[in-house]
Amino acid sequence: MRYRSRTEEGSVTAEFAVALPAVILVLAIALGGMQLAGEQLRLQGAVADAARILGRGGAGAAAVVHRVSPRARLTDSRHGDLVCAAASAPGSLGLLPAVTVRARACALSDASTSGTAPARAFG
Numbered sequence: 560m561r562y563r564s565r566t567e568e569g570s571v572t573a574e575f576a577v578a579l580p581a582v583i584l585v586l587a588i589a590l591g592g593m594q595l596a597g598e599q600l601r602l603q604g605a606v607a608d609a610a611r612i613l614g615r616g617g618a619g620a621a622a623v624v625h626r627v628s629p630r631a632r633l634t635d636s637r638h639g640d641l642v643c644a645a646a647s648a649p650g651s652l653g654l655l656p657a658v659t660v661r662a663r664a665c666a667l668s669d670a671s672t673s674g675t676a677p678a679r680a681f682g
Contacts, residue, residue, distance in 0.1 A: 595650050598660050601627045602646055607664040609633060610644040614666035620644065628660075642668040 605627040609620035613635050624633045624646050631648035643665040650658035 595658060595660065598628070598648070598650060599662065602631065602648060602660050603662040603664070605631075606633075606644050606646045606662040607666075609646070610635075610642060610664040610666040613644055614642045614668040616669055637668065638665075640667055641665045 605624045608623045612620040621633050624631045628648040631646045633646045635642060635644045645663040647659055647661045650660050
Protein backbone atom coordinates (compact mmCIF):
# COMPACT_ATOMS: atom_id res chain seq x y z
CA MET A 560 0.00 0.00 0.00
CA ARG A 561 1.32 3.41 -0.93
CA TYR A 562 1.23 6.15 1.64
CA ARG A 563 0.73 9.70 0.48
CA SER A 564 2.70 12.51 1.92
CA ARG A 565 1.13 15.75 2.96
CA THR A 566 2.48 17.49 -0.18
CA GLU A 567 0.41 15.26 -2.51
CA GLU A 568 -2.92 15.79 -0.77
CA GLY A 569 -5.36 17.64 -2.99
CA SER A 570 -3.30 17.24 -6.17
CA VAL A 571 -6.07 15.26 -7.90
CA THR A 572 -8.57 17.99 -7.10
CA ALA A 573 -6.25 20.65 -8.48
CA GLU A 574 -5.63 18.67 -11.69
CA PHE A 575 -9.36 18.14 -12.12
CA ALA A 576 -10.02 21.86 -11.59
CA VAL A 577 -7.52 22.69 -14.34
CA ALA A 578 -8.73 20.06 -16.82
CA LEU A 579 -12.50 20.52 -16.44
CA PRO A 580 -12.76 23.98 -18.11
CA ALA A 581 -10.70 22.75 -21.06
CA VAL A 582 -12.96 19.73 -21.52
CA ILE A 583 -16.07 21.92 -21.32
CA LEU A 584 -14.62 24.34 -23.89
CA VAL A 585 -13.85 21.52 -26.34
CA LEU A 586 -17.37 20.12 -25.94
CA ALA A 587 -18.93 23.55 -26.46
CA ILE A 588 -16.95 24.11 -29.65
CA ALA A 589 -17.86 20.66 -30.96
CA LEU A 590 -21.56 21.18 -30.24
CA GLY A 591 -21.44 24.63 -31.82
CA GLY A 592 -19.86 23.21 -34.96
CA MET A 593 -22.56 20.59 -35.18
CA GLN A 594 -25.21 23.28 -34.78
CA LEU A 595 -23.67 25.34 -37.61
CA ALA A 596 -23.51 22.25 -39.83
CA GLY A 597 -27.21 21.63 -39.18
CA GLU A 598 -28.04 25.24 -40.04
CA GLN A 599 -26.04 24.93 -43.25
CA LEU A 600 -27.94 21.80 -44.27
CA ARG A 601 -31.34 23.36 -43.51
CA LEU A 602 -30.44 26.53 -45.43
CA GLN A 603 -29.14 24.50 -48.40
CA GLY A 604 -32.40 22.56 -48.58
CA ALA A 605 -34.47 25.73 -48.37
CA VAL A 606 -32.42 27.43 -51.09
CA ALA A 607 -32.82 24.38 -53.36
CA ASP A 608 -36.60 24.56 -52.83
CA ALA A 609 -36.53 28.32 -53.50
CA ALA A 610 -34.61 27.78 -56.77
CA ARG A 611 -37.21 25.24 -57.92
CA ILE A 612 -40.05 27.62 -57.02
CA LEU A 613 -38.35 30.48 -58.88
CA GLY A 614 -37.72 28.18 -61.84
CA ARG A 615 -41.45 27.50 -62.10
CA GLY A 616 -42.14 31.20 -61.92
CA GLY A 617 -43.97 30.87 -58.62
CA ALA A 618 -44.00 33.23 -55.71
CA GLY A 619 -43.10 32.35 -52.16
CA ALA A 620 -39.42 31.51 -52.56
CA ALA A 621 -38.40 34.02 -49.91
CA ALA A 622 -40.98 32.59 -47.49
CA VAL A 623 -39.42 29.13 -47.81
CA VAL A 624 -35.99 30.46 -46.87
CA HIS A 625 -37.28 32.73 -44.10
CA ARG A 626 -39.11 29.80 -42.53
CA VAL A 627 -35.73 28.12 -42.00
CA SER A 628 -33.81 31.27 -41.05
CA PRO A 629 -35.78 34.47 -40.44
CA ARG A 630 -32.66 36.65 -40.84
CA ALA A 631 -31.63 35.09 -44.17
CA ARG A 632 -31.22 37.21 -47.29
CA LEU A 633 -32.22 35.57 -50.58
CA THR A 634 -31.06 36.66 -54.04
CA ASP A 635 -31.75 35.12 -57.41
CA SER A 636 -30.22 35.34 -60.86
CA ARG A 637 -30.96 33.81 -64.23
CA HIS A 638 -28.39 32.35 -66.59
CA GLY A 639 -29.97 31.00 -69.76
CA ASP A 640 -32.23 28.11 -68.77
CA LEU A 641 -31.05 28.15 -65.17
CA VAL A 642 -32.41 30.15 -62.29
CA CYS A 643 -30.09 30.30 -59.30
CA ALA A 644 -30.92 31.23 -55.74
CA ALA A 645 -28.41 32.15 -53.08
CA ALA A 646 -28.96 32.91 -49.42
CA SER A 647 -26.83 33.97 -46.53
CA ALA A 648 -27.73 34.16 -42.87
CA PRO A 649 -25.82 34.98 -39.71
CA GLY A 650 -25.10 31.90 -37.65
CA SER A 651 -27.07 31.55 -34.45
CA LEU A 652 -24.09 30.24 -32.53
CA GLY A 653 -23.47 32.39 -29.47
CA LEU A 654 -19.74 31.63 -29.27
CA LEU A 655 -18.98 32.63 -32.86
CA PRO A 656 -21.47 35.34 -33.91
CA ALA A 657 -19.32 36.40 -36.87
CA VAL A 658 -19.92 33.11 -38.70
CA THR A 659 -22.18 33.48 -41.75
CA VAL A 660 -23.91 30.49 -43.29
CA ARG A 661 -24.25 30.58 -47.10
CA ALA A 662 -25.99 28.35 -49.62
CA ARG A 663 -26.55 28.41 -53.40
CA ALA A 664 -28.63 26.23 -55.70
CA CYS A 665 -29.77 26.32 -59.33
CA ALA A 666 -32.74 24.78 -61.10
CA LEU A 667 -34.02 24.63 -64.67
CA SER A 668 -36.56 27.30 -65.42
CA ASP A 669 -39.77 26.87 -67.37
CA ALA A 670 -39.67 27.87 -71.04
CA SER A 671 -41.85 30.89 -70.27
CA THR A 672 -39.39 32.27 -67.75
CA SER A 673 -36.09 31.60 -69.55
CA GLY A 674 -33.79 34.42 -70.52
CA THR A 675 -31.32 36.60 -68.73
CA ALA A 676 -32.58 38.94 -66.06
CA PRO A 677 -30.76 41.00 -63.45
CA ALA A 678 -30.35 39.59 -59.98
CA ARG A 679 -33.01 40.44 -57.42
CA ALA A 680 -32.82 40.53 -53.67
CA PHE A 681 -35.56 39.38 -51.31
CA GLY A 682 -36.03 40.19 -47.63
